Amino acid sequence: MKSVPVVLLSLCLVMSCDPDGGNPTPDAGTRQDAGTNQDSGIPDSGIPDSGTTEDAGIPDSGTTEDAGIPDSGTAPDAGTTEDAGTPPPDAGTTPDAGTTPDAGTIPNTPCGVPYLGDPNGALDFKIKALGPDWTSYPLTTGSTLTVIEPIQGGRVSFVGVYDVINIDPCGVSILGALKNPETGRLTLDSRTANLQRGPDGRGSNIDLDDASFSNVTLCPNQWSNKDIYDQEYDLIVILKDRLEKKVLQKTIKVRPACNVPGEDAYCRCICKAGYVLGSPCP
Amino acid sequence: MRRPLALLSLLALTNTACPGTVDPPTDQFALDPVPAGQGFQYVTRETEVPQGVEQQDCYFFKAGDIAAANGMPANEPINLHRIQISQRDGSHHMNIYRVRTIVGLDPANGEFQPASNGSGPCFNSANWADWPLLANTQQDGTIDWTYPEGVANVIQPDEWLMLQSHFVNASTQKTPQNYGRVWVNFWAIPKEQVKHELGTIFATKQSIRVCTKNPTPVFDGTCNLNNKNPVQIIGANGHFHSRGKQFRIYAWDGMSLERPPEDQRFYTSDVWDDPPMTRSPELDRTLPAGSGIWYTCNYEWTPPPIGCAALDAFDKEKYSTPDRLLDCCYTFGPQVDQNEHCNAFIYYYPKQDDVNCF
Numbered sequence: 001m002k003s004v005p006v007v008l009l010s011l012c013l014v015m016s017c018d019p020d021g022g023n024p025t026p027d028a029g030t031r032q033d034a035g036t037n038q039d040s041g042i043p044d045s046g047i048p049d050s051g052t053t054e055d056a057g058i059p060d061s062g063t064t065e066d067a068g069i070p071d072s073g074t075a076p077d078a079g080t081t082e083d084a085g086t087p088p089p090d091a092g093t094t095p096d097a098g099t100t101p102d103a104g105t106i107p108n109t110p111c112g113v114p115y116l117g118d119p120n121g122a123l124d125f126k127i128k129a130l131g132p133d134w135t136s137y138p139l140t141t142g143s144t145l146t147v148i149e150p151i152q153g154g155r156v157s158f159v160g161v162y163d164v165i166n167i168d169p170c171g172v173s174i175l176g177a178l179k180n181p182e183t184g185r186l187t188l189d190s191r192t193a194n195l196q197r198g199p200d201g202r203g204s205n206i207d208l209d210d211a212s213f214s215n216v217t218l219c220p221n222q223w224s225n226k227d228i229y230d231q232e233y234d235l236i237v238i239l240k241d242r243l244e245k246k247v248l249q250k251t252i253k254v255r256p257a258c259n260v261p262g263e264d265a266y267c268r269c270i271c272k273a274g275y276v277l278g279s280p281c282p
Numbered sequence: 283m284r285r286p287l288a289l290l291s292l293l294a295l296t297n298t299a300c301p302g303t304v305d306p307p308t309d310q311f312a313l314d315p316v317p318a319g320q321g322f323q324y325v326t327r328e329t330e331v332p333q334g335v336e337q338q339d340c341y342f343f344k345a346g347d348i349a350a351a352n353g354m355p356a357n358e359p360i361n362l363h364r365i366q367i368s369q370r371d372g373s374h375h376m377n378i379y380r381v382r383t384i385v386g387l388d389p390a391n392g393e394f395q396p397a398s399n400g401s402g403p404c405f406n407s408a409n410w411a412d413w414p415l416l417a418n419t420q421q422d423g424t425i426d427w428t429y430p431e432g433v434a435n436v437i438q439p440d441e442w443l444m445l446q447s448h449f450v451n452a453s454t455q456k457t458p459q460n461y462g463r464v465w466v467n468f469w470a471i472p473k474e475q476v477k478h479e480l481g482t483i484f485a486t487k488q489s490i491r492v493c494t495k496n497p498t499p500v501f502d503g504t505c506n507l508n509n510k511n512p513v514q515i516i517g518a519n520g521h522f523h524s525r526g527k528q529f530r531i532y533a534w535d536g537m538s539l540e541r542p543p544e545d546q547r548f549y550t551s552d553v554w555d556d557p558p559m560t561r562s563p564e565l566d567r568t569l570p571a572g573s574g575i576w577y578t579c580n581y582e583w584t585p586p587p588i589g590c591a592a593l594d595a596f597d598k599e600k601y602s603t604p605d606r607l608l609d610c611c612y613t614f615g616p617q618v619d620q621n622e623h624c625n626a627f628i629y630y631y632p633k634q635d636d637v638n639c640f
Contacts, residue, residue, distance in 0.1 A: 111495040151488075151601070152486065153409075153411030153640050154411055154488075155640070156640070170495075171498070175502075175539065177539060185572065187506065189501075192500050208602075209607055211490070211613075215487075217488070249539075277636050281383065
């Protein structure tokens with residue numbers, strides 16, 4: 001696959017190829033065209049989504065996120081440059097952005113955020129999660145995954161995406177799942193969200209909008225036969241565009257952790273294997 | 283100090299109206315009491331719900347005390363086999379939970395803990411995050427549900443229960459009599475007749491948002507049972523507010539990443555204000571070992587009756603959403619005109635555990 005100077009391509013898209021003139025500010029008060037949304041309320045026919053079967057026919061360079069390529073450890077949000085100073089990723093992990101589209105082929109988007117990249121290019125993204133201080137950090141194989149108490153109770157991990165390229169950012173479906181690799185049992189959350197676009201033309205969830213992250217339900221632990229914390233799990237992320245024409249799934253090994261200061265004891269109690277609902281916890 | 287628990291509980295049975303209010307109307311919704319020795323009845327207070335008000339009240343009682351007062355054996359479990367619930371029009375929901383970890387809601391603070399318009403601990407779901415569900419209804423009028431033969435929801439005599447009653451007299455829902463009230467009859471069977479214990483699942487989607495720029499979101503969630511043997515699902519209902527378009531619940535294998543096929547769907551609701559309670563005998567769905575449920579909520583944004591400024595103000599105050607992200611969003615919460623939910627209530631046997639998926 002030919003390597004593409006992604007930074008240059010991104011600049012092209014921002015400066016001249018974006019019909020909205022690169023203005024990411026949403027039009028206050030406009031209502032999204034209901035007819036272009038992913039799900040207008042018509043019941044799902046029940047046909048499995050093409051490409052959502054794990055790693056089957058999905059245009060993905062592999063299922064391991066950033067294997068062997070450590071990032072700088074910065075917590076990305078819209079506007080920051082990811083991995084400044086790290087060597088460029090090899091051809092196997094950089095999606096081919098395809099031919100440079102002319103202005104007429106970049107589709108309009110209904111949510112005020114311009115298209116991310118090239119509609120003919122392969123979808124790609126990286127994975128991140130909110131940390132103990134509710135700011136996001138990149139996730140790679142072996143990362144710690146923070147277990148957080150959300151405002152409604154219980155414990156979740158907020159799993160999101162960044163460096164998203166070649167997708168309509170409006171009404172994407174983001175699914176996060178934590179899977180016990182020994183038993184195959186998993187817990188998941190899927191939701192529709194709008195990605196935000198950074199100056200580099202790539203998309204991401206914004207930390208302040210935790211509702212746009214997948215809120216992966218973890219505890220009370222009544223689903224896994226081992227502790228949630230300090231054990232190895234598979235984290236699966238599936239990103240789909242609203243028309244379900246672009247789908248990408250990635251899987252990395254993670255170790256969830258009860259690492260929010262002051263909450264670790266209670267977290268370890270309700271996230272322990274064999275927890276019985278309502279048992280006393282410190 | 284010994285708390286006069288029996289007295290507190292019995293007070294719940296009295297016909298006490300708030301002082302200075304209009305005489306309550308005649309009650310066409312009242313249930314005849316359960317005969318002595320067969321169970322017990324719990325009746326909430328006459329709660330005023332003026333126009334523009336959402337009233338959500340939490341009632342605490344010890345089932346064993348009320349049961350013993352009605353001739354049930356003292357200090358023995360109550361094997362709930364049939365439940366009757368009657369509510370005045372305007373009820374948004376009525377849930378009964380088993381009290382467990384005390385956070386912000388405490389029986390020690392009194393039998394009756396009212397709250398209005400989103401303020402107060404009775405509105406904060408984190409206060410009952412590990413409280414197992416016992417029973418619920420979202421339907422006006424009366425429901426009368428007898429569980430399958432030998433199936434009972436076992437309540438311990440010293441167990442505190444919380445009944446949460448939500449009446450709405452606002453734009454999208456009305457309480458026509460301006461007063462809410464709930465009657466609940468708990469019918470028991472002797473322990474010799476109990477073959478299977480009933481269990482419950484309560485699942486809720488976190489961080490719901492329905493906004494103008496993402497006006498038709500879909501939320502999917504799962505909840506595992508961790509059952510070593512097959513179980514029977516015999517009751518289900520789903521809860522959202524008026525932006526909700528469809529609520530679906532499926533049998534799920536506990537492992538797949540895709541929404542189950544349609545032949546696995548066992549519950550559908552297309553109405554938010556009087557959602558169906560699908561239950562036995564019509565619902566008797568087998569879940570294989572190691573499985574669970576998958577639930578899906580579809581929404582459609584509509585202009586808010588209270589206006590976007592109010593929605594944004596709530597979003598900012600409750601969720602600290604910065605100005606640049608305000609988008610006239612309905613956010614997670616209990617108030618009908620400005621919040622949304624995606625909550626699933628499931629009843630099954632034999633009980634593996636009461637399950638909460640948050």
